[in-house]
């Protein structure tokens with residue numbers, strides 16, 4: 228394909244944008260009573276309503292034409308077939324293979340990998356059963372009752388998010404901690420609160436070279452040994468999840484207690500692999516498998532459904548529509564479910580580390596925007612914090628609203644109140660409140676005309692703010708699996724449209740290199756060559772420390 232921005236579908240979208248950008252969704256809903264029917268789709272237990280978007284059927288046809296131009300389907304096939312689509316790291320991208328059922332086959336570089344995947348999963352499952360059944364005991368003979376996952380990025384965010392999301396399925400006599408930050412306060416708090424004799428540390432790191440994880444792991448090991456345990460006891464309390472057996476052995480963890488995975492699983496796509504060990508321990512193997520099956524259903528939906536009914540494709544195209552034609556730079560994730568409170572943070576890495584790129588696969592710089600800023604907080608908390616800006620701020624911000632129809636905790640009226648707010652917000656963002664309505668309302672309350680004139684502009688909501696609504700019957704392991712995989716494929720489609728590599732992350736390297744240099748300088752108290760700001764700040768640290 229020629230440059231994306233020179234392609235016919237792109238140009239067609241540009242001129243279409245000029246025609247429709249001033250249309251108000253309020254009018255579109257009045258003009259078409261079947262708008263919900265036209266712009267909603269269900270699959271894998273999820274309902275996506277995308278009718279509250281600034282689109283017409285013509286917009287969607289033009290967006291689907293863009294997907295055809297880019298040939299999203301063929302790119303999807305290449306990923307699922309294990310082609311080395313992560314070209315800068317010369318790797319396949321096969322997180323979907325981790326969810327393929329037993330008995331299926333996938334040959335990559337002459338090797339059948341699904342059997343390997345299940346062999347490793349069985350190894351993890353057997354260990355998990357021993358811990359959960361109290362057969363795996365600590366060095367004093369007591370069973371394990373506390374799990375500490377030490378990891379960062381994909382080795383933390385995914386497992387933590389899922390463990391929180393599936394809390395109702397958590398084994399009640401096990402407690403979980405996740406340590407990621409290299410700030411000593413993070414591990415210190417956990418060390419302080421656990422009984423080492425009944426604690427299992429999972430050192431989760433794909434590379435087993437990540438500074439934060441290894442520093443935390445060493446401090447955990449030191450604290451363990453200081454608690455009265457001996458070197459030989461480490462094997463009962465430290466296990467590793469990694470692709471790097473040598474580094475695991477060097478750290479002192481018995482490689483028999485290492486759960487492996489493969490370099491074709493990207494860090495931010497790894498919760499389905501052994502990196503999900505903490506999830507298995509929390510919710511059990513059966514529920515973990517249910518989550519895999521939900522994700523697999525979504526893989527099939529994505530691979531086998533025409534663009535017009537394909538949830539990840541639709542979501543990706545809508546993101547492109549706003550990002551590239553309305554100049555929207557920020558997208559909010561609003562889960563109306565307390566158990567999904569870490570979902571926005573998880574999606575930040577998934578989306579921003581994948582599509583925060585400015586260079587195309589061929590090394591040239593893009594002349595259009597790529598991945599947006601992703602942020603959010605669970606509803607209804609967000610309503611009382613940043614929704615003001617979404618409703619009345621100067622920037623157009625798009626959002627995904629996510630909610631289960633049924634609650635895991637049906638107490639009193641809580642869930643009806645939650646759902647009412649959930650529905651009210653997307654309605655308000657869409658319809659807004661025109662000046663005439665504001666004035667009429669004030670008059671009804673007998674406010675005098677002078678005050679009406681001064682108050683009304685502040686109370687006007689322009690509306691026309693786009694949202695997607697995603698609902699599931701209940702937040703079950705299966706539904707969660709489908710939801711996560713849906714976002715993985717959305718990110719994939721957008722990366723393919725923008726022509727970038729969604730599977731590398733070179734942007735995190737420079738900071739790591741500079742941190743290594745600065746660590747030496749902080750330790751030796753000798754300032755090297757830097758800009759005056761860094762020199763001034765280092766000198767300030769030395770002064771305060773002295």
Ligand code: F6P
Nearest residue numbers: 380381382432433434437494735
């Ligand atoms: O620095 C970024 C990153 O490489 C992420 O992509 C990854 O999820 C995280 O660090 C942790 O990496 P590892 O699992 O190798 O410790």
